[in-house]
Amino acid sequence: MDNKTLMDNAIEVTGVVKRYGNQTAVRNVDLSVRTGERMVLVGHNGAGKTTLMKLMLGLTRPCEGKLRVLGCDPVKATAAQRCQTGFVPESVAFHDTMKGVEVLALYARLKGVAAPEYRSILEQVGLDKAANQRVSTYSKGMRQRLGLAQAMLGKPRLLFLDEPTSGLDPSLRRQFYDLIDTLSLSGTTSLTSSHSLNEVETRADRITIMKAGSIAACGTLADLSIQAGLPTMIRLKVASGHTAKVAEQLAAMGEMHRVNDHGIEISCLETSRMDLLRKIVDMDKVIEDIDMIPARLDRIYNHYMENEQLQ
Amino acid sequence: MNALGIIAANEFLDGLRNRWVATAIILLGAMALILLLTGSAPTGTTRAGVLDIGVVSLSSLSVYLIPLIALLLSFDALVGEFERGTMLLLLTYPVTRWQVVMGKFLGQMMILFAAVTVGFGLPAVAVVLLAETGSQSWQAYITMMGSSLVLGAVFIALAYLVSVLVRERSTAVGASIMLWLVLVVLYDLALLGLLLADEGQRISQTLFSALILVNPTDLYRLLNLTAYNNIGQLAGIAARAEFGPLLLLGLMVMWIIVPLVATISIFQRREL
Numbered sequence: 001m002d003n004k005t006l007m008d009n010a011i012e013v014t015g016v017v018k019r020y021g022n023q024t025a026v027r028n029v030d031l032s033v034r035t036g037e038r039m040v041l042v043g044h045n046g047a048g049k050t051t052l053m054k055l056m057l058g059l060t061r062p063c064e065g066k067l068r069v070l071g072c073d074p075v076k077a078t079a080a081q082r083c084q085t086g087f088v089p090e091s092v093a094f095h096d097t098m099k100g101v102e103v104l105a106l107y108a109r110l111k112g113v114a115a116p117e118y119r120s121i122l123e124q125v126g127l128d129k130a131a132n133q134r135v136s137t138y139s140k141g142m143r144q145r146l147g148l149a150q151a152m153l154g155k156p157r158l159l160f161l162d163e164p165t166s167g168l169d170p171s172l173r174r175q176f177y178d179l180i181d182t183l184s185l186s187g188t189t190s191l192t193s194s195h196s197l198n199e200v201e202t203r204a205d206r207i208t209i210m211k212a213g214s215i216a217a218c219g220t221l222a223d224l225s226i227q228a229g230l231p232t233m234i235r236l237k238v239a240s241g242h243t244a245k246v247a248e249q250l251a252a253m254g255e256m257h258r259v260n261d262h263g264i265e266i267s268c269l270e271t272s273r274m275d276l277l278r279k280i281v282d283m284d285k286v287i288e289d290i291d292m293i294p295a296r297l298d299r300i301y302n303h304y305m306e307n308e309q310l311q
Numbered sequence: 312m313n314a315l316g317i318i319a320a321n322e323f324l325d326g327l328r329n330r331w332v333a334t335a336i337i338l339l340g341a342m343a344l345i346l347l348l349t350g351s352a353p354t355g356t357t358r359a360g361v362l363d364i365g366v367v368s369l370s371s372l373s374v375y376l377i378p379l380i381a382l383l384l385s386f387d388a389l390v391g392e393f394e395r396g397t398m399l400l401l402l403t404y405p406v407t408r409w410q411v412v413m414g415k416f417l418g419q420m421m422i423l424f425a426a427v428t429v430g431f432g433l434p435a436v437a438v439v440l441l442a443e444t445g446s447q448s449w450q451a452y453i454t455m456m457g458s459s460l461v462l463g464a465v466f467i468a469l470a471y472l473v474s475v476l477v478r479e480r481s482t483a484v485g486a487s488i489m490l491w492l493v494l495v496v497l498y499d500l501a502l503l504g505l506l507l508a509d510e511g512q513r514i515s516q517t518l519f520s521a522l523i524l525v526n527p528t529d530l531y532r533l534l535n536l537t538a539y540n541n542i543g544q545l546a547g548i549a550a551r552a553e554f555g556p557l558l559l560l561g562l563m564v565m566w567i568i569v570p571l572v573a574t575i576s577i578f579q580r581r582e583l
Binding site for chain 2: 160
């Protein structure tokens, strides 16, 4: 890997192993996250996602291997380097006797962030009206938003979000990911762990699937689908009266799922997808509309979780 | 302000928010006022200064109360943050682990300082305005206030060591109560029992002195009751030149430094 690539990567993990006593939490992990990328970590509970984040945050040392976060060893990160990262822990907690604004003010002082900035962040996460309430009166969603607010202090270049949307309602989840997208546009790299597969699949540039401390797969949704060899579903709207004929012509190229008067659903593997599409295009006016549905993350995830053979 | 100051200030503000400062001031203030008022009654006949009597009576009660307040204030300083999950987040900030420990220590010392100066100071000023007193009295009284702070610091430091060693808050409560019982109550009882059982056979004067110097609460008692002659007479203890106030104070300070250094070093190595 040349120097430029190294500089382009916000996170660089090479051969990292972390053991707690007899338990191996992270096994020989190699992972790189490019600057500005939205990387999502998925995996069962205990797959090593949180441990990997703790290693990247310098909260714990690897037993083997090397980590570079924003160009330095996270354990030896200087105060200035720490100011460039933000973190939302899995079950974010604060001192209950403090008011929302006091919590944020404390963290802001530690990062050297001035009052106008943290007050505007409170507005951004929609906590400005509740700022003077004690944290003990906050709902789970409000705590989570306060968690995100502290992570956004000082415009970090890198965000670690450990299951950040658990406890948030669907509309808050959308707002949350919108915020991450906005930050990503301004160059912020994010590493998010989540169990909500369908929620993150459209919000991730790349997805890493972890299993028993190792990386089972890593790539874009399309890459993962190809690697897993999962079929793409193609839905065709066929001109009235031609359905049976079209179905007959395409039958050899994929697996027919549904044939009726309105159209056809056929699934095919990545390798035969282009051939199938060419054939469909050749049919010209008989096909009125075409819809391609790639394998969703939940199917890809299940595929890797069921597959004992790790990559 | 650097991280140390920010954490210390936050700890003190936390003490104000959860009424720790107010509770400690009221507790110490009530005790001081009652003892000073009851002590001022016989001054006319005994010719003892009201503050001198105050030093004797207050220091014999503070030796129980100050360690208790200090332990209650600080037993969950670290384990509480681990349990709540706030420590994990704090350590991702530009804060080192020693700054967390020392910041908390300074903040809680400020709480204790407020409690001792206001709680012991105000009643003394009030009582002195009503009665006559010599300059020596103030000196002994201020020494008592200062050594109370040092005693508090000893138990805060010990509580931190407990707090970094245990994994649960409930264990820290139990261990702190044990610590208080052993150092404040049982140690002296055991020493007394040992002396009675031995009947002056094997335990020499030197060994006895050494055993007394090992316990921080005994150091506090000795410091307050023997540092000034007039107080020693009141308390019925002859001032012992062999333990100068500086030696006693120095030993107490060691009881602060050693647990704090141990706490920081254990915390540095702890896996999160």
